[in-house]
Amino acid sequence: MRSSATQARDRPDPGGIPIRTILLGVAGVMLVALGGTGAGAILKRDPLLADTSLSWIRYGHGHDLATAVLYIGLGMVIWSWIRLGRMVRNGHVGSAAVLTAIVAWTLPLLFAPPLFSKDIYSYLAQGQIALNGLDPYSVGPAVLQSPLSDNVSWVWQNTPAPYGPLFLMLAEGVVWSTGASVIGGVVVMRFVLACGLFLLCWALPGLTRHLGGRPATALWVAAANPLMLVHLIGGAHNDLLMVGLLAAGVLLVLDRRHVLGLAVVTLAFAVKATAAVALPFLILVWARRLHGSRTAQLGKAIAGGVAVFVAVFAATTLVSGLDLGWIPALSSSSTIVNWLSLPSAVGDFAHTVVDSFVRVEPGWFMTIARGLGSLLLVYIAWRQWWAAQDGGPDAVRRAAITMLAVALLSPATLPWYFSWPLVMAAAFHWSGTALKAGAFFSVWMLLVTYPNGDTALYSWGYLACTALVSALACASLTRPDPLKLSSRYT
Template sequence: MALQVQRTIVDLTGGDAMIAAIAMRLPALLAVGAIAYALPRLAEKMGVSRHQAVWLGVINPLVLMHLVGGMHNDAMMIALVVVGLLLAADGRWMAASVAVAAGASFKQTAVLALVGVAGLAYRHARGERREAPLMSAVDQRSYVWIAARVGAVAFVAFAALTLVSGLGWGWIANLGVPGSVLSLLSPVSMAGAGVAGALTAVGVPQEWTGGIAPAVQIAGLLAVVVALAWITWVLAPRRPVAAAAWALLVFTAGGPTVYPWYVLWGVVLLGATFTDRRVVRALVWITGWLLAYSMLDVAVVNGATMIGVAAVAWGAWTLWRQRSELDRPLPAVEPGDSGSDAGAATTPRHSGISALLSRV
C-alpha cells in the first residue's frame, strides 16, 4: 500500500519532483494526527496519564524529525497500530486485526503488534480490568484460540490488501536486504563487526573473521525469537499494550539494521502503558542520543559539520540542565476499560518529559 500511496501522490502532483516531495508529508501528518487522537485515549484506558502518551508519541522530537520530516512509511504503520490497539481495548478485535494488517501493508513489522490485539481480546473476553495472574491450563487454551482468530483475520485482511494493491508478494524475497547493510545503530551488527575488527587487528586472518558478524546477527535474531515467544505467551495476556511495545522494541534492538525512526515503533506505544521512571529516563537519554546522531548525520552530508556539532552541544547542555524534570510525577488515572494495562491505579506515573524536551 505504501508504494500505491506514493504513486498516487506523484500522479496528483503531475510528476513535479518538488511538489511531490512536499506532498509526501501529508500522509505522515495525517498519521501523526491519528496518533495524537488515539494514543492518549488508549493511555487513559490503560490507566496511564495522557501527558506521557502525548510526549512519547506525538511531540517527541524524533516523531517530528523522522516521521514527518523524513516522510517515512513508519508513520502510517504506527498510526494504524495505535488505532488497532484502541479498537481492541474497546472489544472490537476483528476491526483491530484489520487495522494492524493495514499497518503491515505499509511496514510488515506491524504484525508484531498483533500480540497486543490478542492480549486485549483475551482480557476483554474475561472482563478483566487490572493485571491478570498467570494463566491456568483452561485460560491457555482460550488465549490460544483467541490469538489464532486474531491472526487469521489479520492474514485474510493483509492478503486482501495485497490483492487490491496489485503489487503481489515479491517483497518477501527481499526481506533480507536491510541486513546486508552494516548499521551503526544496531547493537548486534556493531558487536559482530567489533569482535571481527579486534581479532583482525591482533593478526587473525580475515578469512577466519569474515563470518563473525553474520553469526552474531543470526544469534541476535534467535534471541529475538525467544524473547517474542515469552512476550506472546506470558506478557501479552497480562499487559497487552506493553507486550506490543516490547515486541517491537526487542525486534528493533535485535535486528541487523537499526535507524533512528525504528525505535519509534515501540516507544510510541510505551506512552500508553505503565512505564517505570527509570525506563522513562533511559528513553529520554536515548532520544537525545538519536537526535544528536540524526543532526550530525544531516550536517555532515550537507557540508555543515560545525553547525551540527553546535546544535548537538546546545541540545545536550539543555537536556542535562533540565534533567530534574524527569522526577516530576504525573497523577494517576483510573483505567477506563477492561483492557487496563495498569497494575495499581493509585501508583503515580512519573514523567516530566513533556516540559523537558520541549525546550531542547
C-alpha cells in the first residue's frame, strides 16, 4: 500500500493544476522546437538562419547537438504526459488540468519548424497550385518551381493532391494570406489545423456522457497525447482537422442532432477521405431512433444520410471550384512501403524469402498482399457494421475498431494514422491495462519516425531503444519510479 507521503507527492499543486508537471512539458516542447531548427524537417534554405552565425546548427556537430536537444525535449514531453496521466488515473486532477496542459504544450509547437514530416510543404504547394488557377488534382508541386514546391519531398513532387476540396480551399487561403511565404504559411496552417484540436477538446467531454468514459481520461488519451501534439501539431498534418470534425460530428449525432452531425462528418470527409468510415455507423445510430420496422428505420436513415452527404459534399466541391479528381489520387499513397501496413509487411517479407532462392520482382508480392489486405478490410468493415445494428455506443465502438483496421490494413500506413482510432475510442471507459497499452503504443509510434521525416522502421537497434523507452513509459503510468532510481517519487 502506498504511503500518504507518496500520495501527496503525486497530488497537483494548489488549485487543482499540476504546475510543475505542465511546466516540465512546456520546457520539453520548447526544446523540441529549438532542436527542430537544426534537426527537423527544415527548409532547404531558411531565410531566418541562412548566412547568419546560427546556420551551423544544421550541419555536422551542430546538427548532432540540435538532434540531442530535440530528443531531450521529447523525453521531457513524454515524462510530463505520463506524470499527468498518473494523476488523471488516480483521480488527483480533472479536465481543467488536462486542458491547461494541452494549451501550454501546444503553443510552442505552433511556431516550431516542421517536425517529423515534410507534408506541410506539400499542403502549401497544393494551395499555391489552386491559387495559380491550376488543378491540384491533375498536377503535382513540381509545376510551380517556387520556394514552396522546392521543399516538398521528392516522393510527392509529381503527385496530385489526395485531399478533399475543403482542405484545398483552406490551403489556398493560407497561401494567399501569407503571400506564398514558406515560414508564414507553416505557422498559419498550424493555426488552421489547431481548430481540429479545439473541436476535439470540445467534443471529448460530451462524448464521455454517451460512451461511458471520464472526460479527463479521454482528453489525456487523445488530445494531450504526444503522438497527437508532436506529430499532428508539430508535423502539421491535416489528420488533426479531420479527427476534430469527426469527433464533433459523432457527438452531434449522439446528441440527436443527426442531420447537423452527419453534415460535420461530411466536412471531415472533405478534408480527408478516411472520415467516411464513420458515416455508415452513424446511420445506424440515427436509424434506431426512428419509428417503424427495422427495414423502414434503415431505409429512412440511409436516405436521409445520403441526402445530407450529397448536399454538403456537392456544395463544398462547387464552392471550391474543383472536381472529384482527388478520389483517384488517393492511390498515390501506395508508393509508401513500410511494415506498419500489415499487407505491405507480408508482401515485403514474402518477397524477401522467395528472392533468397530465386530472383523475382517485388511488385507482384506487394500487389497480391495489398489486394488480400483490402478484401480483409472490407470483410471486417462489413462484419462490424452488421454487428452494430442496435446503434448507440456500440456503433461508435465498432466504428473505432474499423478505423483501427483501416490504419493497419491500408496499402500504406504512417504512425499518425493511429490517431484515427485513438480519437474514436478515447471517450470509452479505459481499464488500467488499456491505458498502459495506449501509453506504450503512443510513445512507440511517436518515436519511429526521425525528426527530419525519414522513417526509422528499418533501424532495428533504434527500434529496440524505442521499445525500451515505451515500456518504461508504460510502467511509469502506474509506478512513479519503476527503475527505483530515486528515493523520491516525482
